Amino acid sequence: xxxxxxxxxxxxxxxxxxxxxxxxxxxxxxxxxxxxxxxxxxxxxxxxxxxxxxxxxxxxxxxxxxxxxxxxxxxxxxxxxxxxxxxxxxxxxxxxxxxxxxxxxxxxxxxxxxxxxxxxxxxxxxxxxxxxxxxxxxxxxxxxxxxxxxxxxxxxxxxxxxxxxxxxxxxxxxxxxxxxxxxxxxxxxxxxxxxxxxxxxxxxxxxxxxxxxxxxxxxxxxxxxxxxxxxxxxxxxxxxxxxxxxxxxxxxxxxxxxxxxxxxxxxxxxxxxxxxxxxxxxxxxxxxxxxxxxxxxxxxxxxxxxxxxxxxxxxxxxxxxxxxxxxxxxxxxxxxxxxxxxxxxxxxxxxxxxxxxxxxxxxxxxxxxxxxxxxxxxxxxxxxxxxxxxxxxxxxxxxxxxxxxxxxxxxxxxxxxxxxxxxxxxxxxxxxxxxxxxxxxxxxxxxxxxxxxxxxxxxxxxxxxxxxxxxxxxxxxxxxxxxxxxxxxxxxxxxxxxxxxxxxxxxxxxxxxxxxxxxxxxxxxxxxxxxxxxxxxxxxxxxxxxxxxxxxxxxxxxxxxxxxxxxxxxxxxxxxxxxxxxxxxxxxxxxxxxxxxxxxxxxxxxxxxxxxxxxxxxxxxxxxxxxxxxxxxxxxxxxxxxxxxxxxxxxxxxxxxxxxxxxxxxxxxxxxxxxxxxxxxxxxxxxxxxxxxxxxxxxxxxxxxxxxxxxxxxxxxxxxxxxx
Numbered sequence: 001x002x003x004x005x006x007x008x009x010x011x012x013x014x015x016x017x018x019x020x021x022x023x024x025x026x027x028x029x030x031x032x033x034x035x036x037x038x039x040x041x042x043x044x045x046x047x048x049x050x051x052x053x054x055x056x057x058x059x060x061x062x063x064x065x066x067x068x069x070x071x072x073x074x075x076x077x078x079x080x081x082x083x084x085x086x087x088x089x090x091x092x093x094x095x096x097x098x099x100x101x102x103x104x105x106x107x108x109x110x111x112x113x114x115x116x117x118x119x120x121x122x123x124x125x126x127x128x129x130x131x132x133x134x135x136x137x138x139x140x141x142x143x144x145x146x147x148x149x150x151x152x153x154x155x156x157x158x159x160x161x162x163x164x165x166x167x168x169x170x171x172x173x174x175x176x177x178x179x180x181x182x183x184x185x186x187x188x189x190x191x192x193x194x195x196x197x198x199x200x201x202x203x204x205x206x207x208x209x210x211x212x213x214x215x216x217x218x219x220x221x222x223x224x225x226x227x228x229x230x231x232x233x234x235x236x237x238x239x240x241x242x243x244x245x246x247x248x249x250x251x252x253x254x255x256x257x258x259x260x261x262x263x264x265x266x267x268x269x270x271x272x273x274x275x276x277x278x279x280x281x282x283x284x285x286x287x288x289x290x291x292x293x294x295x296x297x298x299x300x301x302x303x304x305x306x307x308x309x310x311x312x313x314x315x316x317x318x319x320x321x322x323x324x325x326x327x328x329x330x331x332x333x334x335x336x337x338x339x340x341x342x343x344x345x346x347x348x349x350x351x352x353x354x355x356x357x358x359x360x361x362x363x364x365x366x367x368x369x370x371x372x373x374x375x376x377x378x379x380x381x382x383x384x385x386x387x388x389x390x391x392x393x394x395x396x397x398x399x400x401x402x403x404x405x406x407x408x409x410x411x412x413x414x415x416x417x418x419x420x421x422x423x424x425x426x427x428x429x430x431x432x433x434x435x436x437x438x439x440x441x442x443x444x445x446x447x448x449x450x451x452x453x454x455x456x457x458x459x460x461x462x463x464x465x466x467x468x469x470x471x472x473x474x475x476x477x478x479x480x481x482x483x484x485x486x487x488x489x490x491x492x493x494x495x496x497x498x499x500x501x502x503x504x505x506x507x508x509x510x511x512x513x514x515x516x517x518x519x520x521x522x523x524x525x526x527x528x529x530x531x532x533x534x535x536x537x538x539x540x541x542x543x544x545x546x547x548x549x550x551x552x553x554x555x556x557x558x559x560x561x562x563x564x565x566x567x568x569x570x571x572x573x574x575x576x577x578x579x580x581x582x583x584x585x586x587x588x589x590x591x592x593x594x595x596x597x598x599x600x601x602x603x604x605x606x607x608x609x610x611x612x613x614x615x616x617x618x619x620x621x622x623x624x625x626x627x628x629x630x631x632x633x634x635x636x637x638x639x640x641x642x643x644x645x646x647x648x649x650x651x652x653x654x655x656x657x658x659x660x661x662x663x664x665x666x667x668x669x670x671x672x673x674x675x676x677x678x679x680x681x682x683x684x685x686x687x688x689x690x691x692x693x694x695x696x697x698x699x700x701x702x703x704x705x706x707x708x709x710x711x712x713x714x715x716x717x718x719x720x721x722x723x724x
Contacts, residue, residue, distance in 0.1 A: 008039040009076040011571035012586035018711035019642045023649045026724035031614040042077045043701035045120045064131040069560030078243035080330035087700040122246025132556040133454045134396035136536045145626040150386035151545035154345040160379045162346025162357045165225045166368030171217025174366040178431045179209045179478035186426040193418035205448040209479045210431045212441040222259040229312035235358035237315030242329035247411040248440045253329040254280035264302045282328040319353040338371045339541035373510040390521040392539040395458045396532030399450035403529035411442035455490040458526045462499045469524035474505040548590040561601045563594035582689045584641040585632045613661035621651035650675040685714035
């Protein structure tokens, strides 16, 4: 029997799995495929750290190196410190004997605990699983559905004022970057003033990039954007990605928090030092630490006075609760938040809940130039027309930790001013940087095998689509210069006759793509890892209303496949609604589309007619799901995620019953008949739980029995599915 591994993760998609997976297994087993689970949730990873659970992430790290590896990877929590602490507290409350997270390690034992927990922070999962490059695009049926049923994009106002601000010159990561290609394998030492920070083993032909963020330049930039926001009378908002850039971006967030409220931080410096306040963790952490202090009310009043005073209005995470952009570093995630700015006509929400034009502050220009052009394009040309929009497909370089997000093992907040050197055991000093104390220095790495595979995927996709493919490479960026040398060499190994393959910097590539999008055309964007993530949220959210409906296929270098299921940025709000009123509005279409691709891979690999028929039936079911508008309703009392799973099962069974495979048709004809005849009963049973609070036994680690009962409330449906 063939095997597909389904990742057990967090929040709304994890809840949906309790309902969806029994249906999937009932169907796939009929074609000799078993879908098994692997727990890579935040709670699972925390428990594995203390040997209280199997380290299933490490096991999956071996699977992706196998030629038959087949994994469906749902969106997981890229944990901030705050989320990690909440998860630990929940697990402790459930009886697990694990230590608390030491924010300020005071001794070697606490430092060891913090180091172990650090493996659970940020993008802990993706670097392990992504042993291949990314092929992301909208399924044809999904794109057509979006055009026929357009979601709302709000018009930009007349004489719009919205804009994106980023650093310029030599202050940011883009401006300070240096890059070298290592000719021979050797050990490479990164040192500050001669003191080793870390050592890596570089391989033949590997590209090493070194760069740093000047904190002095960053703070000057923040201060200027705050003053400009006041002058321009626009909302001020900060857009970072502290979840994935788990070292650099929380630091940058903390400096923004401190600069915006500089007078408060100056006035209460001694109190904040006494309480070990860490600006990197935001206002919610600060409020927790001042709770009960003699100056608590005074400090809160001081912060409120800034918000209500002469400062520019600040973007809100939750206007109803008074939660600002500075609540926590991971509340605003740039690849989810910037599409909202464009979608809302250059606006975000102020303290009153009103939509107000904004300046989106994106410090590092490496990818800020993309967001700047996206907003500028709409300011110039108006909002997009969803019914006529073309599409952006993406081939992303990410295999073997290429351009790894945040470069976690090689990112440092410098303890002192001086010279950072990168020195090879053969080549000697490769790079050096003059930095100040507090600057953020980092290195990223890119190997030949991922680059060649990236080029191969690009050529294949371009041959299939017969549209322009644009490598987003900037001849003014040190890293991109090194990458282009290799891309040119690898392109020469493929037949590119008749293909339109071009190279452009970020701004020009954005303009080229947007012009074609407005003309209803397809364009292939060929990008590095970070830009891949930004593009494959921005364009789908504008085109489809969500990035969760994108096909996200990772052809693994070893020959297997990793099928990712889209973004989970709204998942926490979905869980909150479910716990409050029993309604889960998470749409599992991304998971179902990924399953179809996973089954297609198996069918093609093994030339299995039954599997091919099963996959074709699921394709038909997916199309019917869209054509009949069976996605979950947003409001309590409407059919939700559980009902959408029922309709997928009904449409899948009908497609198999009417299909060419006689064995599957005979098996599923009576099932299809029963699912149709009992539809009213099943929907009534599913709706009966709407409006009722749900107890699932835990947010990060639900009780399986409770969660399954909550997500499978239809006895009629369960009996049909369990009998297959």
